[in-house]
Structure formats: C-alpha cells, structure tokens
Amino acid sequence: MSEIIALCNQKGGVGKTTCALNIAAGLERMGEKVLLIDLDPQAHLTYSLGIPAHELQRTVLDLFKGTHGLTDTLLAVEGLAVVPSSLDLAGLDMELAGTPGREFILRESLSQADGFAYILIDCPPSLGILTLNALTAAREIYIPLQTEFLALKGMSKLIETIDTVKRRLNRDLEITGIIGTRYDARRKLNKGIMETIGERFGDKLFKTIIRENISLAEAPGYGQTIFRYAPKSHGAEDFLALAGEIVARKRPA
Amino acid sequence: MSEIIALCNQKGGVGKTTCALNIAAGLERMGEKVLLIDLDPQAHLTYSLGIPAHELQRTVLDLFKGTHGLTDTLLAVEGLAVVPSSLDLAGLDMELAGTPGREFILRESLSQADGFAYILIDCPPSLGILTLNALTAAREIYIPLQTEFLALKGMSKLIETIDTVKRRLNRDLEITGIIGTRYDARRKLNKGIMETIGERFGDKLFKTIIRENISLAEAPGYGQTIFRYAPKSHGAEDFLALAGEIVARKRPA
Numbered sequence: 001m002s003e004i005i006a007l008c009n010q011k012g013g014v015g016k017t018t019c020a021l022n023i024a025a026g027l028e029r030m031g032e033k034v035l036l037i038d039l040d041p042q043a044h045l046t047y048s049l050g051i052p053a054h055e056l057q058r059t060v061l062d063l064f065k066g067t068h069g070l071t072d073t074l075l076a077v078e079g080l081a082v083v084p085s086s087l088d089l090a091g092l093d094m095e096l097a098g099t100p101g102r103e104f105i106l107r108e109s110l111s112q113a114d115g116f117a118y119i120l121i122d123c124p125p126s127l128g129i130l131t132l133n134a135l136t137a138a139r140e141i142y143i144p145l146q147t148e149f150l151a152l153k154g155m156s157k158l159i160e161t162i163d164t165v166k167r168r169l170n171r172d173l174e175i176t177g178i179i180g181t182r183y184d185a186r187r188k189l190n191k192g193i194m195e196t197i198g199e200r201f202g203d204k205l206f207k208t209i210i211r212e213n214i215s216l217a218e219a220p221g222y223g224q225t226i227f228r229y230a231p232k233s234h235g236a237e238d239f240l241a242l243a244g245e246i247v248a249r250k251r252p253a
Numbered sequence: 254m255s256e257i258i259a260l261c262n263q264k265g266g267v268g269k270t271t272c273a274l275n276i277a278a279g280l281e282r283m284g285e286k287v288l289l290i291d292l293d294p295q296a297h298l299t300y301s302l303g304i305p306a307h308e309l310q311r312t313v314l315d316l317f318k319g320t321h322g323l324t325d326t327l328l329a330v331e332g333l334a335v336v337p338s339s340l341d342l343a344g345l346d347m348e349l350a351g352t353p354g355r356e357f358i359l360r361e362s363l364s365q366a367d368g369f370a371y372i373l374i375d376c377p378p379s380l381g382i383l384t385l386n387a388l389t390a391a392r393e394i395y396i397p398l399q400t401e402f403l404a405l406k407g408m409s410k411l412i413e414t415i416d417t418v419k420r421r422l423n424r425d426l427e428i429t430g431i432i433g434t435r436y437d438a439r440r441k442l443n444k445g446i447m448e449t450i451g452e453r454f455g456d457k458l459f460k461t462i463i464r465e466n467i468s469l470a471e472a473p474g475y476g477q478t479i480f481r482y483a484p485k486s487h488g489a490e491d492f493l494a495l496a497g498e499i500v501a502r503k504r505p506a
C-alpha cells in the first residue's frame with residue numbers, strides 16, 4: 001500500500017518542486033521505492049531531472065486523456081520512477097470542463113501503481129483541476145511553507161480547499177506535514193515565522209527545516225538531484241534528514 | 254493617455270508583486286500618478302499594503318461582475334490608487350466560462366481610468382483568464398525574471414501566449430521590459446543567467462537589477478512599500494533607480 005503524498009501550496013516559488021524532487025531522492029537513498037508525478041504544466045520537476053518535457057511522447061497528460069496507462073508513461077531516472085509533465089497540461093481545465101468526476105482521473109491512474117512505498121505528487125501554484133486531482137488521489141499532504149510574511153496568509157484558503165475535498169471527494173485526506181523552506185537563520189523574520197508555524201501546527205511541522213542553499217537552485221541546471229550534484233551541501237544534509245523523519249513516522253508506534 | 258503595464262510571469266515567486274508594488278511607489282516618488290491593479294486571487298499586493306482583502310466590500314471582482322465601476326473600487330494608500338483583490342477571484346474562470354469576450358472585461362473597466370500616468374497590473378502565477386485579461390488590457394508587459402536556472406524555461410510558453418493575445422485580442426501589446434530580480438552577485442549562477450538574458454533581450458532588459466534584499470521581504474509584514482519601511486536599503490535604491498529608468502524611457506527621444 002503506497003503512501004500517496006501531495007506537495008501542495010498555491011503560493012508560487014515556495015519550494016514544492018525542490019521538495020518533491022529531493023525528498024524522493026532522499027527516500028531512495030534510504031532504500032525506499034518512490035514514484036514521482038509532475039503535475040505542473042511548467043514541468044519544472046521534469047526539467048530538473050534533465051528530462052526534456054517538450055520532446056516527450058508520453059506524459060502525465062496521457063493519464064488524463066486516457067491514451068496511456070501509468071506503466072507506459074513512467075521514466076526511470078536516478079533510481080526514481082517519474083511520470084513527466086507536459087506543457088500542454090495547461091489546457092486541461094478547459095478540456096475537462098464538462099467531464100463528470102474530473103477530479104478522480106489521477107486517482108484512478110494511480111490505482112495501477114504497484115510496488116512503490118511512496119508516491120509524491122508535485123502540484124502547480126494554483127487550486128485548479130490539477131491540484132484537485134492531486135488532493136483527490138492523495139492520502140497525505142505536505143505543505144512547503146516559505147518562512148516569510150505572506151506565507152501564512154494563503155494558508156486559510158488552502159486549508160478551506162483541502163477541507164472541501166476531504167468532505168466531498170476524499171475522506172482519507174489529511175495534512176500530515178508542514179515543511180519550513182528557504183530558511184535563513186540570520187533573518188529574524190524567518191525565526192519569528194517558524195515559531196508561529198510551530199505553534200499553529202505542532203507535530204505536523206517537521207523538525208528538519210530546509211535551509212536556503214545555493215546548491216539546491218543550481219542542481220536543476222545539471223539535471224541532478226542534490227545528492228548527485230552536491231552530496232556534502234547543506235541542501236543534501238537537510239533533505240536526507242527530512243527523508244529520515246518521513247521514514248521514521250511510517251514505523252508502527 | 255495612461256501607460257498600461259502588466260507584470261507577468263507564470264512562474265511562481267519571481268517577484269511580480271514585489272515589483273508591481275515598489276515600481277509603483279518609486280514612480281510616485283518621482284511625482285507620477287499611478288494606479289495599481291491586484292489581479293491575483295491570493296491578494297498579496299493588497300495585503301502588502303496593509304489592506305485586509307478578506308474584509309473589503311468592493312474589489313477587482315466587482316469590475317468583473319459589473320457590480321461596481323473603477324472609481325468605486327479604488328482605495329488610496331501611500332499616494333497610490335489601488336484596486337484591491339479578493340480571495341473570491343479564484344472562482345472567476347468557472348464563473349466566466351461561457352461569457353463571450355471574457356478577456357476584455359478588465360480592458361473595458363480601465364477605459365474609465367482618468368489622470369493616471371501609469372497603470373500597473375499584478376498578475377497571478379498562471380496563464381488563465383486573469384492574466385489573459387491583463388494582457389488584453391495592457392499595452393506593455395514587464396517580465397520579472399529570477400536569475401535562476403528554470404527562469405528561461407517558462408519563457409517560451411509565456412511568449413507564445415503573449416503572441417497569441419497580440420494576434421487575436423490586442424494588436425498594441427509589446428514586451429517592453431525584462432526585470433532581473435532577486436539577484437545575488439555572489440552567486441556565479443546568477444551572473445551567468447543575467448548574461449544569457451541580456452544576450453536574448455538586448456535593450457528590453459532594464460539596466461537596474463533588483464538585488465536580493467531582506468527589507469523587500471519584510472516590508473509587506475508592516476503593510477508598507479520599501480520607501481516607507483527602509484528608505485536607505487538596497488531594495489529602495491534599486492526600485493528608485495528602476496522607476497527612473499522607466500520614466501526616462503517615456504520621454505520622447
């Protein structure tokens with residue numbers, strides 16, 4: 001039974017893709033089998049692994065159109081299974097406009113997934129049909145939160161959407177993790193906001209905070225995860241620690 | 254005749270809102286009358302000026318619904334006229350789904366604008382109906398580009414969208430400015446990407462680059478522009494220089 005986790009936050013640039021990619025790679029380092037789904041029409045996760053999204057024949061769009069099944073769209077990269085995205089995913093909202101149960105398509109596709117301990121879904125910065133599919137397919141949600149002023153502002157809208165999906169479409173859905181991202185200890189702002197997040201979310205806030213680290217921004221340019229690109233960097237250290245926390249949670253109490 | 258400028262980039266977190274806000278404030282410092290339109294359902298521009306978006310009676314949503322005209326929705330803050338956003342803007346795509354000419358609604362509303370030298374429109378991180386309205390209403394586009402690897406990846410899709418809008422909906426539309434944002438001179442990555450951007454966009458690339466500066470991230474927490482919050486900071490310096498470049502361009506050659 002796979003743990004299906006959506007990386008979700010409608011705010012742009014908070015680190016969803018960086019987390020999806022490097023948590024997956026960290027879990028793989030710990031011997032776990034991981035499936036990554038790139039659900040963003042900007043395909044940054046796909047490009048960050050050096051996969052040329054615009055040249056692919058089979059992508060996550062085929063899951064939505066029903067032209068290919070999950071196994072056909074998978075690519076294997078750096079020990080990870082990846083369903084790559086397509087720039088044409090951007091038109092999906094219009095294409096599925098009249099389709100009944102259009103939020104369930106990804107969930108149905110993922111039921112074909114076999115042998116993965118973890119399935120991580122990278123969401124775009126919006127609460128549209130793609131994120132709704134992720135929230136309907138997932139059992140858990142991790143929310144990367146950048147430690148800056150406006151981070152908490154968007155949370156109530158996000159939580160409202162999650163509650164509605166839980167009530168109407170997916171009873172198993174839970175926010176199980178908050179990830180502090182792009183943390184810079186020298187910034188008083190960051191420290192203060194981390195404390196507020198801790199008070200509000202308690203144990204859901206992972207102890208590991210992902211620090212701002214240039215290697216995390218550089219690695220995509222080489223099509224590599226942080227563990228290949230800069231295995232001794234703070235970025236690698238933090239994501240390995242975070243993967244460790246995630247695996248530790250899974251063990252029965 | 255107002256210069257109508259859309260701040261546009263579907264990539265999240267690149268600095269659209271920070272630029273819209275502080276360019277407007279910089280232009281106001283130089284004596285120009287500026288109108289700001291917050292077109293993002295996350296209302297960050299609105300919150301960054303200390304305006305409580307969730308409590309307002311009249312917002313940009315009223316322009317789309319036709320319940321209020323431009324003059325009724327304006328608020329005056331720090332010498333700027335602002336049309337605030339609403340969290341309910343998120344549902345607009347669905348609400349306008351069948352409406353003919355749904356990309357022209359903002360353009361029609363802005364034709365009521367009077368006496369502004371500049372109208373700046375802050376776009377959300379997507380290429381949906383809100384951004385389409387901005388691109389149909391505007392004559393100019395400024396693209397904030399974060400100096401990181403994936404910045405240029407999204408550009409072709411953005412330019413493709415702009416070309417389509419120009420061809421079908423708005424013949425006057427031009428990309429007139431690229432703004433390098435969140436620049437950190439110590440990062441070789443940043444320098445390399447700035448050079449690539451310069452080669453590709455020539456004169457459209459503003460000479461002023463907005464440096465990474467903590468004050469720019471802190472100011473929204475106090476509901477202030479950078480010029481009120483930290484007038485001596487690099488952030489204030491850069492945005493005043495950028496405003497100067499923008500005003501200099503307007504003078505007849």
Ligand SMILES: Nc1ncnc2c1ncn2[C@@H]1O[C@H](COP(=O)(O)OP(=O)(O)OP(=O)(O)O)[C@@H](O)[C@H]1O
Nearest residue numbers: 012013014015016017018125211212213217265401
């Ligand atoms: N901890 C970090 N240290 C340094 N750079 C980071 C870190 N996390 C993310 N970045 C950089 O910040 C930018 C935004 O990150 P990322 O793309 O992961 O965010 P996102 O939430 O997926 O964005 P979007 O909303 O557009 O999908 C990227 O250029 C990324 O490389």
Ligand SMILES: Nc1ncnc2c1ncn2[C@@H]1O[C@H](COP(=O)(O)OP(=O)(O)OP(=O)(O)O)[C@@H](O)[C@H]1O
Nearest residue numbers: 012148265266267268269270271378464465466470
């Ligand atoms: N030059 C800068 N120095 C420091 N922080 C910055 C700078 N520019 C932007 N930021 C911070 O980065 C975050 C993202 O910036 P901003 O909200 O302006 O981007 P955006 O493109 O409007 O995002 P979205 O796509 O979500 O609308 C904010 O927390 C902002 O305060």
Ligand SMILES: [Mg+2]
Nearest residue numbers: 016017040044
């Ligand atoms: Mg992303």
Ligand SMILES: [Mg+2]
Nearest residue numbers: 269270293297
């Ligand atoms: Mg913004």
